[in-house]
Amino acid sequence: MSYRSKASAAPCVTTFDEFARLADYSLMDTLNADPDATIDGNDHRARQVFSGHFVPVTPTPLAEPEYVTHSSTFFKELGLSDELALDAQFRQVFSGDLSATHKPMQPVGWATGYALSIYGKEFIQNCPFGTGNGYGDGRAISVFEGIVNGQRWEMQLKGGGPTPYCRGADGRAVLRSSVREFLAQDYMHALGVPTSRSFTLYVSKSETVTRPWYSQDSYSLDPDVLVDNPVAISTRVAPSFLRVGQLELFARRTRSNAHPKALEELRMIVSHLIEREYKSEIDQALGIANQSFADQLVELAKRFRQRLTTLVANWLRVGYCQGNFNSDNCAAGGFTLDYGPFGFCESFEPWFQPWTGGGEKFSFFHQPTAAEANYHMFWKAVRPLLAEDAGALEQFDQVRQGFAAAMQQQVQNIWAIKLGLTEFNLEIFKQLMQLMTQSKVDYTIFFRELSHIPDDISALKKSFSIETSPQLDEQWQSWLKTWRDLVIKGGDLTEISTKMKQTNPKYAWREWLIVPAYQQAMQGDYSLVKELQEVLSHPYDEQSQEIEDKYYRLRPSALADVGGVSHYSCSS
Numbered sequence: 001m002s003y004r005s006k007a008s009a010a011p012c013v014t015t016f017d018e019f020a021r022l023a024d025y026s027l028m029d030t031l032n033a034d035p036d037a038t039i040d041g042n043d044h045r046a047r048q049v050f051s052g053h054f055v056p057v058t059p060t061p062l063a064e065p066e067y068v069t070h071s072s073t074f075f076k077e078l079g080l081s082d083e084l085a086l087d088a089q090f091r092q093v094f095s096g097d098l099s100a101t102h103k104p105m106q107p108v109g110w111a112t113g114y115a116l117s118i119y120g121k122e123f124i125q126n127c128p129f130g131t132g133n134g135y136g137d138g139r140a141i142s143v144f145e146g147i148v149n150g151q152r153w154e155m156q157l158k159g160g161g162p163t164p165y166c167r168g169a170d171g172r173a174v175l176r177s178s179v180r181e182f183l184a185q186d187y188m189h190a191l192g193v194p195t196s197r198s199f200t201l202y203v204s205k206s207e208t209v210t211r212p213w214y215s216q217d218s219y220s221l222d223p224d225v226l227v228d229n230p231v232a233i234s235t236r237v238a239p240s241f242l243r244v245g246q247l248e249l250f251a252r253r254t255r256s257n258a259h260p261k262a263l264e265e266l267r268m269i270v271s272h273l274i275e276r277e278y279k280s281e282i283d284q285a286l287g288i289a290n291q292s293f294a295d296q297l298v299e300l301a302k303r304f305r306q307r308l309t310t311l312v313a314n315w316l317r318v319g320y321c322q323g324n325f326n327s328d329n330c331a332a333g334g335f336t337l338d339y340g341p342f343g344f345c346e347s348f349e350p351w352f353q354p355w356t357g358g359g360e361k362f363s364f365f366h367q368p369t370a371a372e373a374n375y376h377m378f379w380k381a382v383r384p385l386l387a388e389d390a391g392a393l394e395q396f397d398q399v400r401q402g403f404a405a406a407m408q409q410q411v412q413n414i415w416a417i418k419l420g421l422t423e424f425n426l427e428i429f430k431q432l433m434q435l436m437t438q439s440k441v442d443y444t445i446f447f448r449e450l451s452h453i454p455d456d457i458s459a460l461k462k463s464f465s466i467e468t469s470p471q472l473d474e475q476w477q478s479w480l481k482t483w484r485d486l487v488i489k490g491g492d493l494t495e496i497s498t499k500m501k502q503t504n505p506k507y508a509w510r511e512w513l514i515v516p517a518y519q520q521a522m523q524g525d526y527s528l529v530k531e532l533q534e535v536l537s538h539p540y541d542e543q544s545q546e547i548e549d550k551y552y553r554l555r556p557s558a559l560a561d562v563g564g565v566s567h568y569s570c571s572s
């Protein structure tokens, strides 16, 4: 299996006119708008939204927008030329000014409500009205839907200004978090991990917002200063932005009989999910003719389970920790969404958690359990739609029951692949985890060095951030021998090594190397952002010696506990 990203099509769309013509809004045609909303989308204050699937809302344009970057890789895949990102009208639209659009593209975007469950427990405290009706996309506004290069995509501004779900906040995202989100999303794609995609990033040259953050070299757990930050809008793209929390919102309304159309709205949103994210797979599994909705739901449960368990196993593979894997941050399409509280594990720690608000339950190795809690909420939300079909309901429940076993299977599978083994070996794995923790290994460097299948531990020592004792070295040597003997049984060492290098990336997300990129970007210099984009878009490749010296190295120990580098409290 190779995790390299796919090849791309030749560019063809070069003007905004051509781009706007790709718009096709099936979502607005098939789902319900909030009946209390205004048609013009001038709807920017926190309020309750009682029904409907979306609220028409216009973004708030950035003042004096400037181009920061775009994803060249993704533009190519979509058949868009790179110049388009610099086109004045295109920039205007993707920095929030929809007045520059023309038909069939529409001058109004939309935001959606969703609910939140934390580790399987329903929460409404986050809603300012105490009802759950004020919670949803507070600063994410979708502005485009269309068929681009043969595939349907939705494009969503993040930081596009307040919506009815803003809960009194400003609806903005700062450049720091936008650069992080943009780069991380692109990086995840390059790693071969399903994700929403980075599209464009523009910053305001004159508008700032004040956010709590860390002073230089601060060891504080919580931010200790207020910083003025330029505001930015990044656009992300996905087949849909449906979250498990969104299904939950409609299920909760159904359960409480909130309004007469509640069950129908739940059915509609789940059908929409199938249409957008699972249609071809379900058609393939069931055949196109004579499918009942109940059959589709059972198949949906299977497919989502498969995607979610694979996703989380891949997060473990690449060292990613979502940090706040609640149901409102869990895409129902089974890909990574919301790069706010995330981080990548450098110095190995099973319970690594970069986000100070997240706690151990959302830490690195707890993600499979967090995923199960989200899957449970998905199951609970969709279940009422099967009330009339006992047979399908039983199958649906069985898929839910099987989550833990399926998850364990995926995790074991990924460990076997990471270690170049044909099957998971619990003893080898347990010993390794212990040794890795004791030696504080750099997660990425360790597995990359191991991918060369060395017979001596000296190469692996490059990844250790402590001096090891002779006893520990002996334990390592003995582990290495047992592991190597097992690998040898699996076949040709060169082939296994090549596969391991396609599984274990060389280039990692190192927060301390990202910090200078967003700091320089705040001063108007985007060159480091571009450089990182380039390095991180080929994470499995050997790159130049210069890049290796700069990016393939351990975090300086002085940065180990620095606020904003090793941990952060705020993702906005």
Ligand SMILES: Nc1ncnc2c1ncn2[C@@H]1O[C@H](COP(=O)(O)OP(=O)(O)OP(=O)(O)O)[C@@H](O)[C@H]1O
Residues within 6 Å of the ligand: 135, 136, 137, 138, 139, 140, 162, 165, 166, 167, 169, 170, 171, 172, 173, 328, 329, 337, 338, 339, 340, 571, 572
């Ligand atoms: N500055 C802000 N203004 C308005 N709403 C905000 C702001 N920051 C966060 N929110 C809202 O708070 C909720 C939870 O925060 P979270 O950090 O998950 O959001 P987010 O990073 O904006 O979300 P996502 O990537 O999931 O859309 C979301 O509904 C989000 O829209």
Ligand SMILES: [Mg+2]
Residues within 6 Å of the ligand: 328, 329, 338
């Ligand atoms: Mg979120």
